Amino acid sequence: MDDTQIEAGENNKDIEVAPALISVHPNQNSVAVAVGSDLRIFDLLGGRGVSLVDDSAQPFHKDSIRAIRYSPNGKLLVSAADDKLVKIWSTDSWRCISSVCAEKRVSAVAISNDGLYVCFADKFGVVWVVGLHELDGNESLVNRKAAPLLAHYCSIITSLEFSPDGQFIVSADRDFKIRVTVFPKKPLDGAHEIQSFCLGHTEFVSCLAFICTVDYFLGFLVSGSGDSTVRLWDITSGSLLDTCEVGAKSGLLESNGGDEGCYTVSDLCTIPDGNLIAVAIQGLRGVMLLCCELSSKTLNAIKVVSIMGESFIPTSLGSGSDAELLWMVTGVSKLSGSDCDSLARVRVLSGFKKSNPDSDGHELTLLGDDELPGSVKLLEKLQGSVTIEENVFLAAAEAVKTAMCNLLIKKQYTMEKREFRKRGRNDRKIKQ
Amino acid sequence: MLENESNPTISKSTGLPRKRFYRARAHSNPLSDSHFPVPISPGHVDYSFHYPQLVSSDQADSNKKIEFADVGCGFGGLLISLSTLFPETLMIGMELRDKVTEYVKERISALRATNPGQYQNISVVRTNSMKYIPNYFGKGQLSKMFFLFPDPHFKEKNHRRRVISPHLLDEYAYVLEIGGIIYTITDVEELGEWMKACLASHPMFEALTEEELGADPVIKLLSTATEEGQKVARNGGQTFQAVYRRIAPSQ
Numbered sequence: 279m280d281d282t283q284i285e286a287g288e289n290n291k292d293i294e295v296a297p298a299l300i301s302v303h304p305n306q307n308s309v310a311v312a313v314g315s316d317l318r319i320f321d322l323l324g325g326r327g328v329s330l331v332d333d334s335a336q337p338f339h340k341d342s343i344r345a346i347r348y349s350p351n352g353k354l355l356v357s358a359a360d361d362k363l364v365k366i367w368s369t370d371s372w373r374c375i376s377s378v379c380a381e382k383r384v385s386a387v388a389i390s391n392d393g394l395y396v397c398f399a400d401k402f403g404v405v406w407v408v409g410l411h412e413l414d415g416n417e418s419l420v421n422r423k424a425a426p427l428l429a430h431y432c433s434i435i436t437s438l439e440f441s442p443d444g445q446f447i448v449s450a451d452r453d454f455k456i457r458v459t460v461f462p463k464k465p466l467d468g469a470h471e472i473q474s475f476c477l478g479h480t481e482f483v484s485c486l487a488f489i490c491t492v493d494y495f496l497g498f499l500v501s502g503s504g505d506s507t508v509r510l511w512d513i514t515s516g517s518l519l520d521t522c523e524v525g526a527k528s529g530l531l532e533s534n535g536g537d538e539g540c541y542t543v544s545d546l547c548t549i550p551d552g553n554l555i556a557v558a559i560q561g562l563r564g565v566m567l568l569c570c571e572l573s574s575k576t577l578n579a580i581k582v583v584s585i586m587g588e589s590f591i592p593t594s595l596g597s598g599s600d601a602e603l604l605w606m607v608t609g610v611s612k613l614s615g616s617d618c619d620s621l622a623r624v625r626v627l628s629g630f631k632k633s634n635p636d637s638d639g640h641e642l643t644l645l646g647d648d649e650l651p652g653s654v655k656l657l658e659k660l661q662g663s664v665t666i667e668e669n670v671f672l673a674a675a676e677a678v679k680t681a682m683c684n685l686l687i688k689k690q691y692t693m694e695k696r697e698f699r700k701r702g703r704n705d706r707k708i709k710q
Numbered sequence: 711m712l713e714n715e716s717n718p719t720i721s722k723s724t725g726l727p728r729k730r731f732y733r734a735r736a737h738s739n740p741l742s743d744s745h746f747p748v749p750i751s752p753g754h755v756d757y758s759f760h761y762p763q764l765v766s767s768d769q770a771d772s773n774k775k776i777e778f779a780d781v782g783c784g785f786g787g788l789l790i791s792l793s794t795l796f797p798e799t800l801m802i803g804m805e806l807r808d809k810v811t812e813y814v815k816e817r818i819s820a821l822r823a824t825n826p827g828q829y830q831n832i833s834v835v836r837t838n839s840m841k842y843i844p845n846y847f848g849k850g851q852l853s854k855m856f857f858l859f860p861d862p863h864f865k866e867k868n869h870r871r872r873v874i875s876p877h878l879l880d881e882y883a884y885v886l887e888i889g890g891i892i893y894t895i896t897d898v899e900e901l902g903e904w905m906k907a908c909l910a911s912h913p914m915f916e917a918l919t920e921e922e923l924g925a926d927p928v929i930k931l932l933s934t935a936t937e938e939g940q941k942v943a944r945n946g947g948q949t950f951q952a953v954y955r956r957i958a959p960s961q
């Protein structure tokens with residue numbers, strides 16, 4: 279990618295619609311949804327919507343949020359947006375305890391397992407790290423400085439993940455690459471030791487997740503990609519253990535026929551303490567469930583859980599670590615031709631039994647709106663409205679689709695443009 | 711090389727490709743996405759294509775691996791010198807400019823044709839080394855990496871285009887075996903300082919001692935073997951080299 283192209287992309291915001299995001303507190307104390315610049319939290323314990331407090335110099339996000347994530351210990355929530363701000367919220371006070379300025383727009387965030395480091399990736403492929411030591415409520419206005427941790431050379435990083443034991447940080451990019459780096463004792467000095475590269479995807483990598491159980495506490499990495507596959511990796515060696523052609527499988531398994539063509543994997547969510555993986559696929563109304571057999575190191579498609587009645591194509595998935603629930607959201611910022619610019623729809627699948635390796639997903643039920651924890655109040659908060667009109671909904675599904683493509687597929691020059699660029703280059707002019 | 715008889719880009723007297731037909735612009739932008747094939751992983755690099763006499767195609771999983779990489783190899787002078795100095799070692803040049811890569815390909819095949827049995831261990835790929843090094847080499851695969859007279863990219867804002875940078879050194883450390891050596895040389899003092907500073911502050915590299923430098927037969931090639939080195943020497947220019955060894959990071 280050309281500098282000028284990236285920089286042009288920085289200003290060209292109207293074409294870049296942002297898909298809605300969801301993240302669930304590890305103990306299911308709360309659930310967060312981001313739509314456009316709006317960050318919405320519902321307190322599941324208290325059964326009410328949360329009002330965030332942000333008295334930093336640049337309060338709240340001013341542009342589309344691109345990543346949200348709870349810390350593994352549940353004490354923090356981090357949000358990052360196209361306004362180049364990374365905001366760290368306390369889940370106790372729901373105050374913004376730090377607002378970090380990034381140099382470029384941010385594409386992914388991760389929080390170390392001890393909750394002491396927030397890492398974020400920018401659009402130039404650099405991963406930054408912020409130390410949170412001595413950060414408490416009294417220091418709310420402190421602008422922490424981020425230090426560069428590692429970089430993928432000029433490739434957009436699409437996902438960042440810590441390994442379950444905290445030893446590695448894994449970063450995935452648009453150039454089909456997954457890099458596994460030792461997370462050092464002093465991260466502010468940079469992470470220089472690369473453990474492995476997981477290479478095998480033939481399109482951009484869109485999402486990463488770890489699957490880990492009591493028996494396999496080191497975990498295995500799973501990744502989703504624009505090549506319509508989900509792959510299973512051993513991160514120590516970088517070896518590809520198995521590939522599941524979810525694009526083809528979703529077409530076969532789904533009774534009412536999927537969308538033709540585009541089977542980009544848009545999100546992955548591993549069901550904690552089990553071997554199930556929920557996969558969101560572009561164009562698929564519902565989710566696909568995969569089962570990871572850890573002993574034989576294989577990935578198998580179990581079934582497609584279809585969502586009937588509405589065009590629900592999830593843009594983001596989430597679950598808490600002791601949860602039986604899979605949370606799904608669909609939505610998009612800046613719906614053209616609509617007054618409501620921050621539409622989202624939340625759905626929940628129930629019945630993931632903890633520690634049941636034989637669970638084949640047959641007991642799963644899609645909760646009705648009145649069965650949701652917090653029911654109407656939750657929907658009012660997270661969706662912005664209890665009911666979502668179907669026509670707006672269809673438009674959102676379409677917008678989400680283009681958003682995913684625009685976000686991740688490389689800008690291709692048209693043939694004429696390429697020829698024109700070539701002609702302008704001196705090395706093409708063969709001197710006689 | 712009968713078929714080249716009428717080809718004006720091949721010199722009739724030497725049978726080697728004429729450089730002037732492969733003249734290229736001086737600097738290219740490593741950030742722009744070009745359209746050339748990239749192997750999915752090091753296991754997908756086609757060795758029998760690059761080294762047909764040494765690796766046969768049915769020997770796909772032969773354990774012979776590329777050990778030297780000349781990054782930004784330009785017209786390939788270093789590879790040609792190294793080829794006879796280390797006849798058992800597989801080496802590859804990586805070059806971004808397509809015309810220059812074509813020139814090196816022609817040059818190697820001409821050398822192979824005129825010197826039967828020789829120059830079988832060198833080859834070249836057109837690629838952006840700053841992006842695709844991990845697609846070509848696995849962990850600890852290389853024993854030597856060369857960065858001879860790289861483009862200087864003077865402007866501060868373009869420093870991230872430099873082939874030696876703190877982040878890229880992480881990748882070079884990954885593909886180099888412990889004890890492997892990274893050779894850099896330039897005629898631009900500022901760039902020389904920069905490369906040395908990047909290497910010196912990296913926890914996985916240490917400088918070779920004067921003694922070790924003296925004992926290494928490759929050192930004298932740095933300033934003499936490549937086209938750029940010869941140009942600098944002709945003009946009586948000064949050169950600045952930094953040669954470092956890959957070490958294990960201290961825990």
Ligand SMILES: C[S@@+](CC[C@H](N)C(=O)[O-])C[C@H]1O[C@@H](n2cnc3c(N)ncnc32)[C@H](O)[C@@H]1O
Binds near residue numbers: 839858861
């Ligand atoms: C000044 S020349 C030196 C060539 C050669 N090493 C010599 O000493 O004669 C630098 C070379 O690096 C190449 N180059 C620059 N960036 C590159 C990249 N990212 N990947 C591969 N080659 C690159 C340029 O095309 C150019 O041929």
